[in-house]
Amino acid sequence: xxxxxxxxxxxxxxxxxxxxxxxxxxxxxxxxxxxxxxxxxxxxxxxxxxxxxxxxxxxxxxxxxxxxxxxxxxxxxxxxxxxxxxxxxxxxxxxxxxxxxxxxxxxxxxxxxxxxxxxxxxxxxxxxxxxxxxxxxxxxxxxxxxxxxxxxxxxxxxxxxxxxxxxxxxxxxxxxxxxxxxxxxxxxxxxxxxxxxxxxxxxxxxxxxxxxxxx
Amino acid sequence: xxxxxxxxxxxxxxxxxxxxxxxxxxxxxxxxxxxxxxxxxxxxxxxxxxxxxxxxxxxxxxxxxxxxxxxxxxxxxxxxxxxxxxxxxxxxxxxxxxxxxxxxxxxxxxxxxxxxxxxxxxxxxxxxxxxxxxxxxxxxxxxxxxxxxxxxxxxxxxxxxxxx
Ligand SMILES: [Zn+2]
Numbered sequence: 519x520x521x522x523x524x525x526x527x528x529x530x531x532x533x534x535x536x537x538x539x540x541x542x543x544x545x546x547x548x549x550x551x552x553x554x555x556x557x558x559x560x561x562x563x564x565x566x567x568x569x570x571x572x573x574x575x576x577x578x579x580x581x582x583x584x585x586x587x588x589x590x591x592x593x594x595x596x597x598x599x600x601x602x603x604x605x606x607x608x609x610x611x612x613x614x615x616x617x618x619x620x621x622x623x624x625x626x627x628x629x630x631x632x633x634x635x636x637x638x639x640x641x642x643x644x645x646x647x648x649x650x651x652x653x654x655x656x657x658x659x660x661x662x663x664x665x666x667x668x669x670x671x672x673x674x675x676x677x678x679x680x681x682x683x684x685x686x687x688x689x690x691x692x693x694x695x696x697x698x699x700x701x702x703x704x705x706x707x708x709x710x711x712x713x714x715x716x717x718x719x720x721x722x723x724x725x726x727x728x729x730x731x732x733x
Numbered sequence: 734x735x736x737x738x739x740x741x742x743x744x745x746x747x748x749x750x751x752x753x754x755x756x757x758x759x760x761x762x763x764x765x766x767x768x769x770x771x772x773x774x775x776x777x778x779x780x781x782x783x784x785x786x787x788x789x790x791x792x793x794x795x796x797x798x799x800x801x802x803x804x805x806x807x808x809x810x811x812x813x814x815x816x817x818x819x820x821x822x823x824x825x826x827x828x829x830x831x832x833x834x835x836x837x838x839x840x841x842x843x844x845x846x847x848x849x850x851x852x853x854x855x856x857x858x859x860x861x862x863x864x865x866x867x868x869x870x871x872x873x874x875x876x877x878x879x880x881x882x883x884x885x886x887x888x889x890x891x892x893x894x895x896x897x
Contacts, residue, residue: 567794567797571789571793571794571797572788572789575786575787575788575789575793576786579786579787580784580786585787585790588786588787589789589790589792589793589796592789592793593793593796593797593800596797596801597797597800597801597804600801600804601804668783671780671783672783672784675780675781675783675784676784679781679784690781693744693748693750694748694778694781695781695784695786697748697749697750699745699750699751700745715741715744718744719744722744722774722777725777725781726773726776726777729777729780732780733776733777733780
């Protein structure tokens with residue numbers, strides 16, 4: 519089976535895409551798969567892309583608040599993984615390593631675009647460019663007014679998560695939306711588990727307090 | 734089982750990462766304060782659920798593949814890259830050719846173009862596992878680890894000053 523998609527000479531069309539990544543790698547840990555990437559196995563890399571692209575795009579979307587930037591940043595994470603493949607050591611959990619790269623990129627992006635973001639004003643009358651279809655396709659059966667209320671609530675949620683201090687925001691996004699436990703978040707943020715726990719408690723307390731009108 | 738022990742796990746329980754153990758459930762059934770706290774966490778989580786992220790676009794894979802191919806075709810970092818850029822290599826070859834041509838022309842009036850190809854062939858791709866490729870790998874890792882150091886500096890004061 520020819521899975522040399524990524525090794526194809528420049529100019530030749532992609533053969534199958536990442537979705538055709540070799541089956542059978544599920545039996546291995548991600549760290550083991552990454553070791554195969556290190557050894558030059560392109561299908562192993564395809565497999566990791568396939569497995570992590572959706573969560574990474576989601577993570578970057580909530581950090582960057584912009585779908586196009588999220589895709590660009592998620593791709594950059596995979597490029598960095600690829601570039602660093604030769605020095606990968608399977609001592610750390612692969613996902614932890616991946617999210618450390620992703621977190622770093624997201625934080626830098628947030629800092630680089632802080633000014634642009636401050637100027638983004640959201641008008642309720644216009645379709646939302648940042649979310650694509652989220653606001654444009656309200657659930658069936660909602661009246662225009664209900665849709666507006668829903669949208670307002672959504673903007674508040676987004677805004678309040680975004681307004682959290684950097685590490686609290688990272689911790690909440692990893693915990694709530696990436697389904698990562700205290701221990702793994704602690705490893706990504708290089709904090710103790712108890713510090714991570716209190717970070718999360720404070721963040722959720724703040725969110726609850728600031729969003730109480732919607733609860 | 735104390736209230737603190739139960740509350741410790743509440744974010745994970747409310748987020749659905751873990752289920753409450755039998756003992757924890759027993760405590761929750763008998764302690765209104767903890768039960769109320771867990772209900773609060775669940776409400777907050779349910780609200781946060783409304784913020785959905787979009788799926789990767791259909792262009793994600795194609796775009797990533799293109800970037801990876803570009804990455805692979807890209808000249809490696811280091812001094813050798815100058816010889817691996819086609820335009821520069823061609824320019825260099827022409828320059829050498831002209832120089833050599835001038836030299837031969839000056840001497841014997843012939844051989845204007847002969848040695849060019851031989852010159853260009855001297856600069857092949859870097860073999861993996863050589864000192865040069867090792868250095869290149871090091872340089873790239875430096876980029877990655879420099880970023881990690883940045884991450885270590887994540888603003889601590891944010892957490893200290895915000896919501897005391
Ligand atoms: Zn209690």
